[in-house]
Amino acid sequence: MTEKRIPKTLVEDNKFCPGCGHGIINRVLAEVLEEMELVDMAIGSVAVGCACLMIDTFGTDWVQAAHGRAAAVACGIKRVRPENFVFTYQGDGDSLAIGFSETMYAAVRNENITAFIVNNGIFGMTGGQMAPTSLPGQRTTTSPAGKDPSLAGQPLNIINQMRQLPIAYLARGSVGSFKEIIKLKKYIKAAVTNQIEGKGYGLVEILSPCPTNWKMTMRGALDHMGDNVKNFFPTGEFIKEGVHTDA
Amino acid sequence: MTRAFMKGNHALAEAAIRANMTFFGGYPITPQSEILEYLSDNLPKAGGTFLQAESELAGVNMVYGAAAAGHRAMTSSSGPGFSLLQEGISYIASAELPAVFVDVQRYGSGLGDIFQAQSDYYVATRGGGHGDYRVIAYAPASVQETVDLVGLAFDKAEQYRNPCLILSDASIAQMMEPVVFPEKRKCDPDHEWAVRGKRGGDFKKITSTMYYTENFDQYIHDKYATIQANEQRWESIQAEDAEIVLVAYGISSRICKEAVSTARAEGIRLGLIRPITVWPFPEEAFDGLGKGLRAYLTVELSALPRLRDDVMLATGMKTPVHHFLAGNTVPSSQTIVKQAVALLEK
Amino acid sequence: MTKKKKKRIVTQSNNRCKGCRFCEISCPAEAISVSSEVNAKGYNYMEIDHKKCTTCGVCYTVCPDYVFEIIEVA
Ligand SMILES: Cc1ncc(C[n+]2csc(CCOP(=O)(O)OP(=O)(O)O)c2C)c(N)n1
Ligand code: SF4
Ligand SMILES: [Mg+2]
Numbered sequence: 001m002t003e004k005r006i007p008k009t010l011v012e013d014n015k016f017c018p019g020c021g022h023g024i025i026n027r028v029l030a031e032v033l034e035e036m037e038l039v040d041m042a043i044g045s046v047a048v049g050c051a052c053l054m055i056d057t058f059g060t061d062w063v064q065a066a067h068g069r070a071a072a073v074a075c076g077i078k079r080v081r082p083e084n085f086v087f088t089y090q091g092d093g094d095s096l097a098i099g100f101s102e103t104m105y106a107a108v109r110n111e112n113i114t115a116f117i118v119n120n121g122i123f124g125m126t127g128g129q130m131a132p133t134s135l136p137g138q139r140t141t142t143s144p145a146g147k148d149p150s151l152a153g154q155p156l157n158i159i160n161q162m163r164q165l166p167i168a169y170l171a172r173g174s175v176g177s178f179k180e181i182i183k184l185k186k187y188i189k190a191a192v193t194n195q196i197e198g199k200g201y202g203l204v205e206i207l208s209p210c211p212t213n214w215k216m217t218m219r220g221a222l223d224h225m226g227d228n229v230k231n232f233f234p235t236g237e238f239i240k241e242g243v244h245t246d247a
Numbered sequence: 248m249t250r251a252f253m254k255g256n257h258a259l260a261e262a263a264i265r266a267n268m269t270f271f272g273g274y275p276i277t278p279q280s281e282i283l284e285y286l287s288d289n290l291p292k293a294g295g296t297f298l299q300a301e302s303e304l305a306g307v308n309m310v311y312g313a314a315a316a317g318h319r320a321m322t323s324s325s326g327p328g329f330s331l332l333q334e335g336i337s338y339i340a341s342a343e344l345p346a347v348f349v350d351v352q353r354y355g356s357g358l359g360d361i362f363q364a365q366s367d368y369y370v371a372t373r374g375g376g377h378g379d380y381r382v383i384a385y386a387p388a389s390v391q392e393t394v395d396l397v398g399l400a401f402d403k404a405e406q407y408r409n410p411c412l413i414l415s416d417a418s419i420a421q422m423m424e425p426v427v428f429p430e431k432r433k434c435d436p437d438h439e440w441a442v443r444g445k446r447g448g449d450f451k452k453i454t455s456t457m458y459y460t461e462n463f464d465q466y467i468h469d470k471y472a473t474i475q476a477n478e479q480r481w482e483s484i485q486a487e488d489a490e491i492v493l494v495a496y497g498i499s500s501r502i503c504k505e506a507v508s509t510a511r512a513e514g515i516r517l518g519l520i521r522p523i524t525v526w527p528f529p530e531e532a533f534d535g536l537g538k539g540l541r542a543y544l545t546v547e548l549s550a551l552p553r554l555r556d557d558v559m560l561a562t563g564m565k566t567p568v569h570h571f572l573a574g575n576t577v578p579s580s581q582t583i584v585k586q587a588v589a590l591l592e593k
Numbered sequence: 594m595t596k597k598k599k600k601r602i603v604t605q606s607n608n609r610c611k612g613c614r615f616c617e618i619s620c621p622a623e624a625i626s627v628s629s630e631v632n633a634k635g636y637n638y639m640e641i642d643h644k645k646c647t648t649c650g651v652c653y654t655v656c657p658d659y660v661f662e663i664i665e666v667a
Contacts, residue, residue, distance in 0.1 A: 003601075004653040004663040011450075016657065018636065019613030023657025041444035045312065055452050061442040063315040064454035066338045069308035072272075072300070076312025076320065077442070079296040080270050084316075084444050102308065105301040178619050178651045211613070218613045 007034050011059040019218040021208025022050055022118060024175040025184075026058055029089075029116065032188045033060070036196070042085045045074040047099065049091035050124045068099025071106040074113045085195060087114040092133045093123040096156050100132075103158070107165045110200040114191045117158060117203065119233065120210040128213030132156035135232055140213075155232045158205055163238055168194035169202035170239035176207060176225040180235065187237060199242060207233055249428045255390045255420040256281035258428075259349065259413065261289070262397035263321050267434040268347070269295040270320040272309035274302055276328045277361040278417040279351035283323070293431070303328040307335025307348075314344040315453045317441025319401055319434060323349030325417075326359050329367060329375075336410050337376030341455035343440075345404035345411075347397070348382070352416040352497075354548075354575035362575035363417035363498055368553035371414045372526040381471055383478055384412040384526045386496040390424035396523070398429060407474055408440070414525060416548070418498040418577065474527055481529035482521040485511065488537045489518025491587040494558050495546040496522045498577060503546050505580035510587060517587050525554075530561040542590050545570045546583055599665040601648040603641055609658045612636035616652040616661070625652060 007030035042060040048067035055062040065073040070088040078086040123129040130140040137146040173184035191202030209221035290297040300306035306322045313320035329350040354364035387393040400411035495503040500521040510517035545555045555570040617625040624645035652661040
């Protein structure tokens with residue numbers, strides 16, 4: 001058994017709310033980059049949302065893009081600096097609402113970048129408005145009576161959108177429990193490896209609690225993830241090294 | 248040096264390659280698509296990357312990424328697409344990155360039409376997107392000048408770490424003229440501000456939220472004041488003793504030049520001030536004109552006066568400022584002389 | 594020569610804690626509980642009952658705020 005030390009890449013305490021899944025994802029990503037010796041060559045593209053709080057606390061190079069455009073920015077970086085490890089880190093509103101087109105087209109072109117999408121089912125930073133991933137019936141500040149799919153559509157499942165594309169890696173993980181966090185780290189490592197080996201686009205969507213805007217306790221948030229969120233968003237690996245799997 | 252006989256758009260694209268642009272991401276729209284077409288073939292051959300983006304929004308943000316990584320990057324568009332670039336240009340200006348943009352102006356608001364026009368003057372000279380910034384905007388009046396200004400724009404963008412714009416129009420972009428190109432430049436993308444991984448050093452952040460730094464307002468004010476003081480460019484043709492001074496840029500300035508010779512041959516004292524930078528506006532060009540000056544006349548290819556306002560501001564309206572709006576039709580030099588004579592007879 | 598067996602212990606940076614209780618919910622040994630004390634950020638931080646703790650590292654893994662580390666001591 002080895003030690004478990006907080007990665008040095010986390011240069012300051014994070015600025016997320018109590019119980020926010022972003023903090024766990026930050027740590028897991030930092031561990032992977034350190035274990036794979038990529039911190040020195042990593043460039044992150046973050047856009048707008050709670051994710052952008054990490055550019056002060058997560059010690060890699062960063063470019064902060066306009067809301068939704070992180071994937072396009074990452075493409076620009078990677079195309080001129082192919083020797084760097086280039087990744088996006090975005091919320092679900094950012095990547096799947098305003099930035100859906102940029103997110104999809106990076107995958108359509110199988111850009112050799114790695115995308116992390118944090119699915120917390122809500123617009124966290126702006127105070128809990130409905131996201132494309134909000135569940136039917138979910139109460140948010142812009143769906144006070146509960147999300148009505150006949151008005152707002154069904155939850156957007158990015159894995160299903162990307163499954164037919166010729167990309168290198170596609171997985172959905174979760175930070176909803178210890179076991180899932182362990183699995184998530186494997187997914188992140190696999191996605192990163194695909195870029196390093198030049199195989200192309202990798203995406204890991206991560207189910208993550210936002211207790212603040214869900215207006216739940218941590219236990220309530222974790223139960224909600226296990227009981228409801230996962231029914232709409234099953235976890236697993238869907239494409240590995242360009243090969244489609246039946247996760 | 249290479250001589251060629253070339254279309255404005257193609258020459259612009261070649262000039263960008265020679266200025267060591269290594270990344271272009273853009274989306275087709277008439278009348279600028281030839282820039283993409285030319286680059287799709289020639290930029291990869293020169294070792295750069297051409298990407299046809301899924302939209303202008305994506306294109307400008309790809310440019311943001313490449314510029315953040317220290318490389319010379321560009322995108323081009325026209326009218327409706329130029330509107331979509333504004334989000335990214337605001338971010339790039341705010342993140343203090345160099346990049347070059349091209350607007351080959353077409354006519355009208357909304358979809359408008361593909362004819363030549365000069366109706367994007369405000370977007371080009373007022374920043375265009377949200378917030379406190381300006382872009383250095385060059386308005387070429389010939390194919391050769393397009394080439395020269397593209398090279399200059401890349402240099403100035405890096406010098407000031409600010410976006411630069413080539414404000415062309417459908418005429419200049421589509422005409423064929425003889426042109427001389429400079430040798431291809433070499434540039435080092437490893438600027439100290441560029442992201443390239445922290446490589447054992449401190450990590451860098453390129454963000455547009457620089458306003459958290461101390462004295463930010465003063466800093467931004469001074470930055471643009473410096474550009475205004477140092478970067479005004481114009482051509483003045485027989486303006487010193489003129490009774491009527493035409494003011495025009497780009498395609499309409501070519502007709503005005505003709506009008507000046509026609510008028511002078513008839514003994515009419517007509518002159519021309521041709522802004523080469525439309526921002527910063529060449530206010531200095533209006534200093535010390537002759538005592539006989541009776542009026543300014545802007546000649547614009549638009550439905551509403553735009554350039555007129557800048558002339559009013561630059562001159563403090565001490566002399567009347569008139570405008571002649573030609574819509575999307577390039578007027579004849581005779582028409583302009585007539586307009587000037589009418590003013591003199593007033 | 595006898596090799597001294599290294600001992601694992603959990604250390605805590607209590608001032609980082611935001612009191613979310615994910616560790617308490619997850620700890621298989623039920624060794625974690627909320628303290629009555631508040632930390633510098635104003636949150637009731639978490640206490641580990643080291644008699645119950647098996648140093649499994651679950652708290653390290655689930656904590657969003659980098660509170661716990663598992664270290665080896667001689
Ligand atoms: C063009 C534009 N529109 C709207 C906003 C406001 N805005 C900032 S973050 C955000 C939503 C972020 O939600 P998400 O991506 O899900 O991130 P989270 O905070 O939930 O992690 C919005 C709408 C903006 N910054 N820019
Ligand atoms: S608002 Fe939600 S997503 Fe944002 S930091 Fe707080 S818990 Fe995390
Ligand atoms: Mg969200």
